[in-house]
Amino acid sequence: MNSSAPWTAALAGHRARTVAAIARKRAASPAPIPNARGRAALRKIADLLDVAALAFETEPPPVVDGAATTRDVPTDARLALADAEREAASHPTIGFPPQFGQYVTQPVLDNDVDLPPSLQPKQPNDIAREADLFSRLFAVHAQLAVCTMEELTDALLEAAFTLHWKLAHLRNALRATATDPVEIPAPATPMALGPAHEEHGPVLSFALARKAPCHVSDDGRTHGADRMVSYQGATIATCEEHEAQAVAKARGLYDALD
Ligand SMILES: [Zn+2]
Numbered sequence: 001m002n003s004s005a006p007w008t009a010a011l012a013g014h015r016a017r018t019v020a021a022i023a024r025k026r027a028a029s030p031a032p033i034p035n036a037r038g039r040a041a042l043r044k045i046a047d048l049l050d051v052a053a054l055a056f057e058t059e060p061p062p063v064v065d066g067a068a069t070t071r072d073v074p075t076d077a078r079l080a081l082a083d084a085e086r087e088a089a090s091h092p093t094i095g096f097p098p099q100f101g102q103y104v105t106q107p108v109l110d111n112d113v114d115l116p117p118s119l120q121p122k123q124p125n126d127i128a129r130e131a132d133l134f135s136r137l138f139a140v141h142a143q144l145a146v147c148t149m150e151e152l153t154d155a156l157l158e159a160a161f162t163l164h165w166k167l168a169h170l171r172n173a174l175r176a177t178a179t180d181p182v183e184i185p186a187p188a189t190p191m192a193l194g195p196a197h198e199e200h201g202p203v204l205s206f207a208l209a210r211k212a213p214c215h216v217s218d219d220g221r222t223h224g225a226d227r228m229v230s231y232q233g234a235t236i237a238t239c240e241e242h243e244a245q246a247v248a249k250a251r252g253l254y255d256a257l258d
Helices: 007-027 037-057 076-088 099-111 124-144 150-176 192-200 242-256
Strands: 203-207 227-231 232-236
Touching: 007 037, 007 099, 007 150, 037 099, 037 192, 076 099, 124 150, 150 227, 192 203, 203 242, 227 242, 232 242
Parallel strands: none
Antiparallel strands: 203 227, 227 232
């Protein structure tokens, strides 16, 4: 480590390295979630965190009024953290909250670490589960805010990201039981559906750009479809009236592909 970096930056660099190790460990997990895209996202996040760590460890701090400031996030670190957060935001299944850069910058900026937004569960047991995870996360954040010892910092970061992981599992469980399609803008290509499902859940609908018949026909008489429903990428053209049937049919198609 370059001794020109202030102690606060050294702590931030250490946090970035620890979170990178957590991301790499998760990418190597044999569990079905994360999937291949999620693993790639975790590896990319880890690489970006390495870049941020190096910047914290080596960039000399700006001098203000003749004294080196301890409250500066180097540009390279800021950009790398922003890229890593974008990657996390577009892959919610990996269990890295979209604002996770706050964990890294805290020793330098003295910022809070926000709780992630609620998953808005509807069932009492899911509500209780989320409340329990949030309160444990809150307690970990309170300890992290005042922690300067490396070993304890590592243990607290591990605990925090394990809780985020559990929240991601809860989110996936809630999504898996959803049957109402989430409306999305029409994807530019069929390939864009994969990431859209990862972000919004297994059942999507979007406006149909060109004319197509609804999947339901009465005695060979067809009527127009105005939307497409997609169950994990298996798509069916339909109208408003037959949307629920289309979801069931798309799901059947998807299951048959397995
Ligand atoms: Zn119809």
